[in-house]
Amino acid sequence: MAKKHPAASAAGSTVPSASASPAAPAPGLATPGATPAASASDAAPAGSKKIHVHYLTRVEGHGNIIVDVEPDGSISTCRWEVPEAPRFFEAMVVGRDYTDVHHIVSRICGICAIGHQLASLQATEDALNINVSEQTHLLRRLALHAENLQSHLLHIAYLVLPDLMGVDSILSLAQTHRDAVLKLIAARRVSNEFSRVVCGRSTHPQRMVPGGFVKFPTTEELTGLLAMLQETLPNLDFAVDLFASVADKLPDFDRETEYVGLVSPAEYAMYWGEIGSSRDERRPVRQYKNISREYLIPTSTAKWTKNLGDSYMVGALARFNLNAEHLMPRAKAAAIKLGLAKGCTNPYYITLAQLVECVHSVEESITQVEKLLSRGIREEAPAKPTNICGGRGVGAVEVPRGLLFHCYEYDDNGRIFQADCVIPTNQNHANIQKDLDVLAQKLAGLPDKELELKLSMLVRAYDPCISCSTHCIDARGLDTGARSLVRINRKK
Amino acid sequence: MAKPKIAFFDFAGCEGDQLQIANLEERLLDILGHVEVVSFREVVTGHSDDYDVAFVEGSITRPGDEERLKEIRKNAKILVALGACAAIGGINCLKNFQAENVYREEVYGAHARWYPTYAARPLKSVVKVDAEVPGCPIDGAEFARITKDLLLGRTPWVPDFPVCVECKQAGNVCRYEMGRMCLGIITRAGCGAACVSQGAHCWGCRGLVPGANLDAARIVMDRPGTSRKAVQDLLRFFLGDTGAAL
Numbered sequence: 001m002a003k004k005h006p007a008a009s010a011a012g013s014t015v016p017s018a019s020a021s022p023a024a025p026a027p028g029l030a031t032p033g034a035t036p037a038a039s040a041s042d043a044a045p046a047g048s049k050k051i052h053v054h055y056l057t058r059v060e061g062h063g064n065i066i067v068d069v070e071p072d073g074s075i076s077t078c079r080w081e082v083p084e085a086p087r088f089f090e091a092m093v094v095g096r097d098y099t100d101v102h103h104i105v106s107r108i109c110g111i112c113a114i115g116h117q118l119a120s121l122q123a124t125e126d127a128l129n130i131n132v133s134e135q136t137h138l139l140r141r142l143a144l145h146a147e148n149l150q151s152h153l154l155h156i157a158y159l160v161l162p163d164l165m166g167v168d169s170i171l172s173l174a175q176t177h178r179d180a181v182l183k184l185i186a187a188r189r190v191s192n193e194f195s196r197v198v199c200g201r202s203t204h205p206q207r208m209v210p211g212g213f214v215k216f217p218t219t220e221e222l223t224g225l226l227a228m229l230q231e232t233l234p235n236l237d238f239a240v241d242l243f244a245s246v247a248d249k250l251p252d253f254d255r256e257t258e259y260v261g262l263v264s265p266a267e268y269a270m271y272w273g274e275i276g277s278s279r280d281e282r283r284p285v286r287q288y289k290n291i292s293r294e295y296l297i298p299t300s301t302a303k304w305t306k307n308l309g310d311s312y313m314v315g316a317l318a319r320f321n322l323n324a325e326h327l328m329p330r331a332k333a334a335a336i337k338l339g340l341a342k343g344c345t346n347p348y349y350i351t352l353a354q355l356v357e358c359v360h361s362v363e364e365s366i367t368q369v370e371k372l373l374s375r376g377i378r379e380e381a382p383a384k385p386t387n388i389c390g391g392r393g394v395g396a397v398e399v400p401r402g403l404l405f406h407c408y409e410y411d412d413n414g415r416i417f418q419a420d421c422v423i424p425t426n427q428n429h430a431n432i433q434k435d436l437d438v439l440a441q442k443l444a445g446l447p448d449k450e451l452e453l454k455l456s457m458l459v460r461a462y463d464p465c466i467s468c469s470t471h472c473i474d475a476r477g478l479d480t481g482a483r484s485l486v487r488i489n490r491k492k
Numbered sequence: 493m494a495k496p497k498i499a500f501f502d503f504a505g506c507e508g509d510q511l512q513i514a515n516l517e518e519r520l521l522d523i524l525g526h527v528e529v530v531s532f533r534e535v536v537t538g539h540s541d542d543y544d545v546a547f548v549e550g551s552i553t554r555p556g557d558e559e560r561l562k563e564i565r566k567n568a569k570i571l572v573a574l575g576a577c578a579a580i581g582g583i584n585c586l587k588n589f590q591a592e593n594v595y596r597e598e599v600y601g602a603h604a605r606w607y608p609t610y611a612a613r614p615l616k617s618v619v620k621v622d623a624e625v626p627g628c629p630i631d632g633a634e635f636a637r638i639t640k641d642l643l644l645g646r647t648p649w650v651p652d653f654p655v656c657v658e659c660k661q662a663g664n665v666c667r668y669e670m671g672r673m674c675l676g677i678i679t680r681a682g683c684g685a686a687c688v689s690q691g692a693h694c695w696g697c698r699g700l701v702p703g704a705n706l707d708a709a710r711i712v713m714d715r716p717g718t719s720r721k722a723v724q725d726l727l728r729f730f731l732g733d734t735g736a737a738l
Contacts, residue, residue: 088587088609091587091590092583092586092587092590094590096725097722097725100725100729103692103729104583104586104729107508107582107583107628108506109506109507109508110506110507110508110510110511110629111506111508111511113506113508154511154514158514171521171529174521182518185517185518188517189517192515192517200686200690201690203508203511203512204628204629205690206686206687206690206691206692207690207691207692209692213691214690214691214692215690
């Protein structure tokens with residue numbers, strides 16, 4: 001079904017459709033800047049306004065919110081769309097040797113590369129029965145914290161803070177609040193350096209392999225890292241105070257949903273655990289398909305998932321709601337300062353949960369680095385599979401945007417013949433849509449600008465990483481890459 | 493003089509290259525003092541089609557992508573391919589070695605026919621590309637240097653010798669001495685042998701060095717203890733769209 005085209009190349013920020021096609025051009029003669037499908041087949045009623053607000057903004061990957069406003073001001077449709085190019089990673093790894101797979105799936109996402117590698121390594125090691133050392137687990141945990149910190153800070157400072165401060169980007173913020181911005185940038189630089197020390201580099205790192213590491217941080221590097229992490233805590237405290245002072249700018253909106261994430265009796269589960277749910281029993285990760293039930297609906301551009309309800313949420317807020325009591329002390333204090341309590345049902349508060357997790361990641365990393373330093377780093381060779389015999393393995397890791405599963409089946413030569421990746425953002429798509437359904441009704445009657453801001457803030461809160469979503473698909477020909485995040489069609 | 497206007501775009505890719513630019517942190521603020529960013533979706537709200545330099549990340553994987561890329565080409569005075577996917581097709585080309593119905597159904601099952609796609613390809617197979625920032629991911633410092641050259645009207649220089657040169661400088665033991673394979677012998681330098689220095693081997697992400705001797709490389713790689721399949725796997729990893737892939 002060819003549906004209206006979200007004006008991939010339209011210029012300007014507010015374009016009434018009348019000015020884009022003043023002479024009612026014949027179909028097929030659409031000029032650049034007009035929307036071919038819209039001007040031809042959409043045949044908007046005379047005088048109706050098509051407003052393209054907010055272009056391509058501060059979300060990783062491509063996504064749009066389409067809003068149809070009826071003449072009486074009520075909102076008939078509010079739809080979350082994902083027109084990202086499909087990339088077929090699950091097929092790309094088929095036939096590959098087990099030592100290559102994590103390097104390939106790493107390229108699913110430049111932001112969560114470490115998380116994809118960890119889930120991939122877990123799945124491979126599970127399938128081929130490779131047991132890794134305690135030091136490897138310690139280093140991998142650090143890698144995960146580093147990425148969590150990096151990604152969360154990018155989201156909090158670069159993507160969300162501008163909304164709360166009422167500006168268009170961190171670049172504008174750098175003019176007006178230079179001190180605050182530099183503190184946040186300094187914290188993010190530490191997170192980059194953190195993953196460099198542990199992984200060699202943060203995007204598509206090379207040190208991690210099935211069975212362990214091929215290169216290790218030195219004692220000097222770890223000592224330096226320890227000092228850096230300790231110096232970062234005050235900067236994060238500053239960020240907590242800053243967000244506490246503007247938290248009232250987050251819209252007041254609650255919707256009960258199911259929260260899903262890893263759980264563990266021992267810790268704030270990120271690196272491993274069982275699959276927990278706020279409404280359902282715990283499951284071992286091997287049964288991931290029972291909770292992330294994927295389904296296709298005709299109007300969606302991405303696979304949706306559900307468990308007990310129509311949708312569920314993964315990510316920082318889900319983890320917080322499931323595991324808050326296991327947070328480190330300073331993170332607990334941060335949550336109180338931010339007004340975030342277990343059982344929170346406001347999706348806009350995901351950002352606050354991310355900030356709490358930043359504090360937690362730094363605190364826990366400090367204890368882990370101390371542990372590594374007191375043990376001393378050993379240059380150990382990666383564990384090898386004793387004899388390769390085919391099998392199935394599942395990896396489950398909490399990455400910045402939520403619960404990530406990789407599941408592989410290997411043949412007796414150690415080559416993959418089946419792969420499945422369940423991406424956090426895909427698990428959230430249905431929940432985003434359900435939130436929008438309820439939110440749109442609440443927001444009916446607001447002026448375009450406010451409507452658009454509140455809706456895009458909601459989607460942005462989920463931090464959707466659409467380049468990550470290997471399943472994400474374009475079912476309806478939106479294939480020239482939509483540029484606007486929110487599109488409001490106001491009928492008259 | 494008005495500041496040059498620059499814009500960022502992406503096609504099929506992981507956006508890791510734009511992330512390397514965001515990761516320039518304070519240096520990014522410096523660079524941005526000399527240009528006007530009219531479109532940088534990862535960081536800034538707002539977009540305009542009035543730009544001088546377009547940085548494009550990702551591969552072309554669908555017929556519809558071509559139209560959008562040609563539009564960008566028309567608007568931009570200078571078009572720069574950012575990263576391996578855009579410059580050489582990169583990892584996306586792995587799927588080109590599988591039958592289309594196989595890879596589609598692998599991922600989308602019975603609904604495979606819903607999703608238009610074709611063989612992944614680099615930007616240069618669709619439009620003229622003025623400069624490339626190679627690598628997966630790109631190196632932020634190299635991006636800054638190339639951008640500076642472009643803004644000053646110079647032709648940016650990228651190393652025209654293989655990774656082996658930098659690998660020796662880095663003091664690494666040759667992977668072939670260790671009985672392993674490595675594509676440093678045919679790959680364009682400039683990364684400082686990043687992957688070898690981290691304990692891995694060169695995967696070829698920066699593309700073929702000018703004058704790469706592929707016949708000799710195949711003889712070097714085709715040794716006892718190395719399977720043909722392993723050689724093929726490595727040459728397809730990033731170089732699927734080049735003459736190197738088997």
